[in-house]
Structures are given as C-alpha cells and as structure tokens.
Amino acid sequence: MEITRNNFLDELDTIKRDLSKSCFVGFDAEFTALLSTECFKHRLFDTSEERYDKLKNKVSNMIMTQVGLTMFQYNRDLDSYTATGYTFHLCPQVFGDIDQSFIFQASTLNFLCKHNFDFNKFTYEGLPYLSQVEEARVRQSLKDKSLFNDLSRMLTMEEEKQLQQYQSQVSKWLKRSQEDTLYLDVENPVLRYITHIEVRMSFPEVLTTDSLGNSKKILIYRDKDVEGAHSAPIAILEDNLMSHLLGFSQIISLLSESQKPIVGHNIFLDTVLLHNQFIGPLPNRYKDFKNNIHTMFPNVYDTKYISHEMSMKLSYHEVWKSNALQDLYEFFSEGKCKKLQNGVNLIKLSRPFNVKQSYHEAGWDSYCTGYCFIRLGHWTACENRGSYRPVGPVETLSALAPYCNKVNIIRGAVQYMNLAEDDPPRHRPGLLHLRALAKRTINVAEVASELATFGSLDIKPYGSRTALIAASSRHTTQVILKQYKNSKVYRIAPYSVYRHSTAGRMAIWSGALITGSLVLYLLHRKLK
Template identity: 70%
Template sequence: MEITRKNFVEQFDNISKNLKKSCFVGFDAEFTALLSGECFKHRLFDTNEERYDKIKSEVGRMIMTQVGLTMFQYDREHDTYVATGYTFHLCPQAFGDVDQSFIFQASTLRFLCRHNFNFNKFTYDGIPYLSKAEEAQVRKHLADNMMFKNLTRMLEMEDEKLLQSHCSDVSKWLSDKEEDTMYIDVASPVLRYVLHNEIRLRFPEVLTTDSLGNSNKVLIYKDKYVEGANNVPLAILEENLMSHLLGFSQIISILEQHQKPIVGHNIFIDTVLLHNQFIGPLPKKYSTFKNNIHKMFPNMFDTKYISHVMAKKLSYDEVWKSNALQDLYEFFSEAKCKKLQSGVNLIKLSTPFDVQQTYHEAGWDSYCSGYCFTRLGHWAACENIGKFRPVGPAEALAALAPYSGKVNVIRGAILYMNLEGDDPPRQRPDWLHVRALKERVLNVEKLASLLAGLGSVDVKPHDSRSALLAVATQYTADKILRQFRDSREYKISMYNVYRHSKRARVAVWSSAIITGSLMLYIFHKSVKG
C-alpha cells in the first residue's frame, strides 16, 4: 500500500498494529542522489572509518524520498508468513527555524524517471518528518512559548492573508451574527495551530475547540463559559501540531520502541541516511555513528552480507548468479535452491502493492529483502537442526543471530561494518608494492590497465616511481606476483612498511640515532662518575 500525506493519519493505527505484531520488518529506501563522484568510489584500500569519513558530508545532503517497510507476521496455525507491505512517500518540510534542505542530482532525476518515480507524490503528498535533534529544537520552542511568535513571524504571504481573513470573519460574526457558534475549515495543521492561538489572543471572550473530532474544523463559541464546552487545552494543540510535524518519524519511533529486527539488503548507505534524517547530523566520529544506529535499531540484518557468507556452503553449480537483490530473490522465489525444495514456509502478501512490482520501488524491495531473509533463516536453522523441515521465526532468527549488526561493505578493506562492537581486522590480503624499472614517473593508468584482467585490484600512487596494490583475494595476489616475476618494466613484491616507506625508514633511523645518543650519554656519565 502506498502511504502519502493524504492517507497517513487514516492508516496510522493499522500500520502501528502491523508493526507491533510483526516478527521482523523488511526495509528499503530510495534516495535523491546516485552514489557517484570521487568520494563514492569503492576502493579495497578503504577501512570502514575512512569510507564513512569520505561520504558523510555528501550523504548528509541526500534524503530518502521513499521508505519501504514490509511487516512479516507468522501464522502459527498454518505455519506461514503473511507480509504486509507499505511504500511511504516522504518530503522535507520548512517549519519555523527548521528548513530541511537536500540535493537532487540530474543523473538521479533521469534514473528515477526511468523507474517511473512519481514526483507529484514526493512534492505534493510527501509525508513530513523530523530528526530527534529537530524535534528537540521544536519542543524547546514550545516550552519557551516561542513557537506561536516564530510561526506568525515566518508565515508565507498566502497563509498570512488567509489568517487575517479568518480573523476578520470572526470579528464580523461577533458583531453581526446571532449564531452562538462559528466553524472555520483549516486544512493546514500549522495554520490551524496559529489560528487557535491568534483568535484567543485577539478575542479573549470566545472559546475555541475542534469540531466534534473533526480536526480540520476550528469551532468557536461566543460565550467562553458555555455549558458543556471547553477551550481545547494548549498542550493538546501542541501535541496535534507535533504529531503532524513528526509524520513518518512516528513510525521510526515505533520500530525503535519495540526493537523489531530490521532486514535490508546492502544497507551501509541506508544506515548513514537513517542517522542523518531521523537521529540528527552525522557525527564526526565513526564509532559514535555506529553506537547511535545500534541504540536505535539493536537488531539489524543485511541479506547482502548473510548471502555472501552462506554462498560458501554451496557448490559452483548450486550458487545464485549474484547476490544482488533481484538475483537473490529470484533464486529463492523460483525454487532454485536445492536445499529448500521442500518443507519451506509459504510466504504470501496480505494485499498486493498498489504499484507495479518493480525493483527500485521501496515497498517491493523491502518485501524481497524480507523474503530472502526468511529463506536464508530457514536454511541456516535446518543446518543447525540437521534436517530440513518447516521452522518458525524464533528458530530462523536464532540461527541468523551471528549475523546481527553486520552490514555489508562494498569493495573495502573490511567485509562488513559491525554495529554491535569493534569492526573486524582487515580481511584482504597484504598490499603489494610496485616499482617502475624503466619509467621515471610511474604511469598509474597504464599499470591499472595491465592488472585489470588479473582480478579485482585497486592501485594507489606511493611516490613518483612506485604504487601500492590492494587486491580482493590471495589468489589474485599470487597470480600478480607470478605474472610479473620476470617483468622488465615493474618489480612487484609484498609491501613492507620499513623497506618501502621513506617515512618509516626515517622514523627507524631517527629512533636508532636518538637511542644510540642516549646510550652514549648514559655510558659517558657512568664512566665520568
């Protein structure tokens, strides 16, 4: 189901109930920018901390325009999973001192157009949201009684005219009309809050409340002390305003409160965006970022990383074409996994998605991620049990518990980011050192071209005549060393920091000289004494 500003309030209770009843939640997001540019080039040299430092400023300018959530509930009686999927359309907002900004790349626009992205739903019907930092800022202004003043000062011209028109109508009604009550229909929750306060300020003898639960209508009584009616408390007006401003952030809060396992596919960038959009500005320290995400979502799973590890248990003929989401979903949904030919739990959607089921549509991708998770969990649980049979979500989650908090890292020095503790040590082979034998200045592009056919290799200049190589596997490292063993153009060897780094050699010699000088001084003092 598609959720926009138009039906968010109406569907909120159903979404909340489905979230609370779910055993885990599939997640996906679509962004306003493609991951292009120098900082997004994935290199085998990069540690996770270096990767985070390179991308945080750029990702901090991006937003999620769509969030897909699919709630997987377990029907114990029929031993099946029932999936309820939602695509939430989000749009940043300007409110008081909060003015959310973002970048929208032209290349992203082309990409979204190719995938039939609905820009009207984004701009006109997108659901607002606030980060925790922004929420704290707004609540402080409410507590300091500054919100009403700030809003009236920053109203747009059209809203200002509408406010003045409504107040003029109230003034005329108080002077001319015999009716004891008056209704004003105000669609904007922000303007409705301002109007309640403005009327009470200008006309202290009247009473304002909502219209029998119709939140769009402001009901005004001439008599402030009329029997059976009360001024709607300011605290309720403020909470109604906050509920509107928080928008989709309320869904994030429910996920956080109930600590439902969150399942996505290749979600490194997603976690950075989640922090920036729903927690606050990205922290300088990578460790702080990880701690904040883990505190909010203590049970996160990445099917990209899980499938990477579990693929090692399959033979060459059995394994999936790739562990991209589409290939992985089709591998499981089309029963290509020989280990899961029988005894698997049926998975069905409670209602079909409103839009065509295509990849890069957040709701559909969130369903695919959750679907793959159930199959990977079934496979892992059955291996633990020793036989293949239907398994419940508790068994599947227990079997996949070792993968909790491990988020896939594309083409880096370390295979995953560990949200639950320290990242693992470097898992790639040691670097190789290349020295040009003929060229006075090493041609990096030429070298990279020569190495391209030998495997996954990244080249980084070291000095004018040398470079460092990072490789994905030991097989590739060994192949390069064999291939260039007798080369007359390049000398390639295992990198040794003391042999190949001038700084390290200087540091070693400096240390030796200082140590030697100190020893001579001590010896001289002892002889003299």
C-alpha cells in the same frame, strides 16, 4: 499500500497494529543521489571507518524519498507468513527556522524516471519528518513560549492574508450572527495552530477547539455558557502540531520502541542516511555513529552479507548467479534453491501493492528483502538440525543470530560493519608496493590496465614513482609477485611500513642515529 500526508493519520493505527503483530520488518529506501562519482568509488583499501569518513560530509544534503516497510506476521497454525507492505513517501519541510534542504543528482533523476518514480507524490503528498535534534529544538521553543512569535514572523504574505481573513470572519460572526458556533476551514496544520492562538488573543471571550471528526476545521464557541463548550488546552494544540511536524518520524520511533528485528539488503548507506535524517547530523567519530544506530535499532540484519556468507556452502551449479536483491528473490521465489524443495513456509502478501510491483519501489523491495531473509533463515535452521521442515520465526532468528548487526561493506578491506561490537580485522591480502624502475613518474591508469588481467584490484599513488596495490584475493597477489619477480619495468613487493613509508623510514633512521650517537658517546667516555 502507499502512505502519503493525505492518508497517514487515517492509517496510523493500522500501521501500529501491523507492527505490533509482526515478528520482523523488511526495510528498503530510495535516495535522491546514487553516489556514483569517483569520490564514492568502492575501493579495496577502505575499512568501514574510512568508508564512513568519505560519506559523512557528502551525504548531508542527500535524503530518503521513499521508505518501504513490510511487516511479516507468523501464523503458527498454518506454519505460514503473512506480509503487509507499506511505501511511505517523504518530503522535506520548512518550519520556523528549520529549512530542510537536499540535492537531486541528474543521474538519479534519470534512474528514478526509468523506474516510474512519482515526483508529484514526493512534492505534493510526501510526509514531513524531523530528526531528534530538530524535534528537541521545536519542543524547547514550545517550552520557552517563543515558537508562536517565531512562526508569526515567518508567515508568507499569502498566509498573513489568510489569517486576517479568519480574524475578520470571526469578528463579523460575533457582531452579525446569533449562531452559537462557527467553523473555520484551515488546511495547513501550522496555520491552524497559529489561528487558534490569534483568535484566542483577539477575542478572549470565545472558546476554540478542533472539530470532532474533521481535524482540519476549527470549531469556535461564542462563549463558555454554550452547552458542551470547551477550549482545547494549549498542550493539546501543541501535541497536534508536533504530530504533524514529526510525520514519518513517528514511524521511526515506533520501530525503535518495538525492538523488532530490522531486515535490509546492502544497508550501509541506509544506516548513514537514517542517522542524518532521523537522529541528527552525522558525528565525527565512527564509533559514535555506530552506537547511535545500535541504540535506535538493536537488531539489524543485512541479507546481502548473509547471502554472501551462505553462498560459500553451495557448489557453483547450486548457487544464485548474484546476490543482488532481484536475483536473490527470484532464486528463492522461483524454487531454484535445491536445499528448499520441501517443507518451506508459505509466504503471502496480505494485500497486493497498489502500485506496480517493480524493483526499486521501496515497498516491494522491502517485501523481497524479508522474503529472502525467511528463506535464508529456513535453510540455515534446517542445516543446523539436519532435517527440512517448516521453521518458525524464533528458530529462524536463532539460526541467523551470528549475522545479527553485521552490515555488508561493498568491495572493502573488511567484510562488514559490526554495529554492536568492534569491526572485524582486514580480510583482504596484504598490500603490495610498486616502484617504477624505467620511468621517473608513474602512470596509475596505465599500471591498473596492465595488472587488471591478473584479477580484481585497486591502485592508488604513493609517491611520484610508487603506488600501492590492494588485491581482492591472495591468489591475485601471488600471481602478480611471481609475474614481476624479475621485471625491469616495475619492482613489486609486499608492502612494509618500515621499508616503504616515509614515517617508517624516518623512524628507522632516527633509531639508528640515536643508537649510533649513544654508542659513540659510551665509547668516548670509556676511552676518556
């Protein structure tokens, strides 16, 4: 189901109920940028901390435009799962001194157009949201009684004109009508809040409240003597305003409070954007970032990492052709997994998506992610017990516990980011140091082209005549070292901090100088 600002309040209770009944939640998001520039190229040199440092200052104006959530509910009697999917459309908002901004890369626009992204839903119907930092600012303004004045000063000319019309309408009604009540149609929730306050200040004798059954109407009573008349407390008006401003952030809070396991596919960037968009500006310290995400979502699974690890248990002819989400989903959904020919749980959608089921549509991708998670968990649980039969969510989560909070790192020096503990040590082979012998300057592109035939690797300059090489496998490093053992063009050797880094050489020479000076001093004293 698609959720926009038009149906969000109507569906909120249903979403809460689906979440409460679920055993875990599939997650996916679509972004306004693809980070395809050279600056964001995934390199074998990068640890997860270095990858984070590259991203944190570049994604501040990048947002999620769609978030897909699929709640998976388990039916114990039928040993089956029912999936209920939602696609939430999001759009930044302007409120008081909060003016959320974002960038759209041209390449991303082309990508989204190719996948039939609905820009009208994004612009006209997207849900607002606030980060925890922004929410705290608004609540403090409410507490200080400064929010109303701030909002009044920032009204557009059109909104000022509309507010004056409401005031005039109330004035004419009081003077010329005998009716006990008046209804004002105020579509904009922020203007509705301001109208309540302005009417109460201008006409102290009247009572105002939101109309029952239609929150977009303000109901005004002529005076307190009208039967059933009452004014909505200011606290209620403020809660209604906050509910509107928070929008999709309420869903994020529900997910956090529920402590339900969150399942995504290749979600390193997703976690960075979740922090920036719903917690607050990204912290300088990588550990603080991890701690904040882990506090909000204590149980995160990444099917990209899980499938990579489990692929090593299959032969070449058994394994999926790639663990991209589409390939992985089709591998399991089309029954290509020989390990899961019998005893698998049925997985069905509670209702079809009301958009075309296509990849890179957040709701559909979140369903595919959860589907793969169930199949991977089923396979692992059955391997653990040695027999294949239907598997419930408790056993699935127990079987996949070793992968919990491990987020895949694409083409990096480490395999995953560990949200709950320290990251693992580098799993790549040690770096190689290359020195040009025949030329005074090194051409990195030329070297990369020459070495590419030996396997996957990355090269970066390390000086005018030197470079560092990071290879994806030990086999690649061994082949390169063997091939260039007697080369007259390049000298390639395992990298050593002491031999090849300026700091290391300085430390050695400084140590030698100090040691030499001490020896001379002692000899001098002995001779003297």
